[in-house]
Amino acid sequence: MHLTRTARVVLGVLMAAGLAVVHVPLLLVVLNSFNADRSFAWPPSGLTGEWWVRAAHSQGVRDALWTSLQAGLAATAIALVLGVLAAFAVHRHRFFGRQTVSFLVVLPIALPGIVTGIALNAAFRTVLDPLGIGFGLFTVIVGHTTFCVVIVFNNVAARLRRIAPSLAEASADLGARPAQTFRYVTLPALRSALFAGALLAFALSFDEIVVTTFTAGPGTKTLPIWIYENLARPNQAPVINVVAALLIALSVIPVYVAQRLSSDSAGGRL
Template sequence: MYLSRRARIALRAAACAGFALLYVPLLLVLVNSLNPDRSASWPPPGLTTRWWTAAWHSSGARQALWVSVRAGLGATAIALVLGTLIAFAVARHRFFGSGALSFAVVLPIALPGIVTGIALNSAFSTVLAPLGIGLGLFTVVVGHATFCVVVVFNNVVARLRRTSGSCEEAAADLGAHPLRAFADVTFPLLRSALLAGALLSFALSFDEIVVTTFTAGPGVETLPVWIYGNMTRPRQAPVVNVVAAVLVLLSVVPIHLAQRLSSDTATTSRV
């Protein structure tokens, strides 16, 4: 498609404006984490790493980080099992209601987080409270798994639909046990899709705050919830900037790896 010189300039300007809108605020967070003043003054009078040291020694931030890691790992593990099983059911078998099942799996990630949080809070209070199980880390993991399953399901079902089942059938004809066929044939084909889904699931769980607010009990505080609770405390503002900067830097890693793995999967499927 041919574009005039003015159109190309306009598109480039719009793209630069869009990227600036997305990334300039993130850059400001990083700069403010090095600002020697407690207030977000601009331009900063200098640069210092004292707030990074204070954040490293903050027991509240470290504890919240550990809770976020445990919640993310638990939600990712559940999502990998359930998402993979449902993907196999939808992609490898034809049955009545498969479309409705796919819709039901994808729906949680499309719903507003506050709706999901309220629904889960009501369900946990109704079902778990009579059993003596209150809100805590377990309910946070379950709540995060409801939308992490979608990510794994989408990755695995897309990979299965691009992969013929003839290899698995050939392994079965040669006498391979279903588990052996899965380990030797199916899993290598799905490995990159599973890893990409796991990385994205962990990133989603790690950053979640709305669902966490409704499913976490007293004393259970993830890192995003800790950041939100300390934003209004002037003495904690520099430490919050440091933690936010670290989250931005760490979030790049799983997202970049997931993108590379997804692209490698797509390239492999076309070979």
């Protein structure tokens, strides 16, 4: 479609304005994490690394970071197993209710987080309380897995649709066992999709707060929960900016790597 020069300029300005609305506040958070003024006066009176040092020595921040890492890694690992199995079942086999299974797997990512959180909270109270299992890291991991599975499932399913079934058939014709076909043919074709799905799932789990609020116990605090609880404490404001900047970095890096992997794969470099 051919656009006039005026149309291109207008679209460029609108795109720049939209990106600015989204990303300028994030840049301000990063800048304020180095702002020497505790009240964040603008322009900054100076730059300092003091708040980063305080954050590094804060036991609450370290504990929350460790909890987020545990929850994110565990949820991602479980999601990889369940998401890959579900994707293979739906896209490599024909059975009654196949579309229904696909819909149910994807549904959690479409539901509002507060609905998922309330549903999981009620389910845990009904099922786990009689077994003596309270709210804690385990319930947070289960809650995060419900939506991390969708990310892995979508990535693997999209890649499976681009892999010709004839490749596996040719491998079998040459005498390869199913395990060998998976190792030497299917897995190399899926590797980047698995890695991208895992990175996106981890990023989504790491900064999740709504579902975590309903599934975490009193002593279980992830990094987003710690930030939310300390927002009302003025003396913690500089440290909160540091933690928020850390969250931005830990979210942007996996998403960027996953996007590069996806674009490379789309270009044919598996």
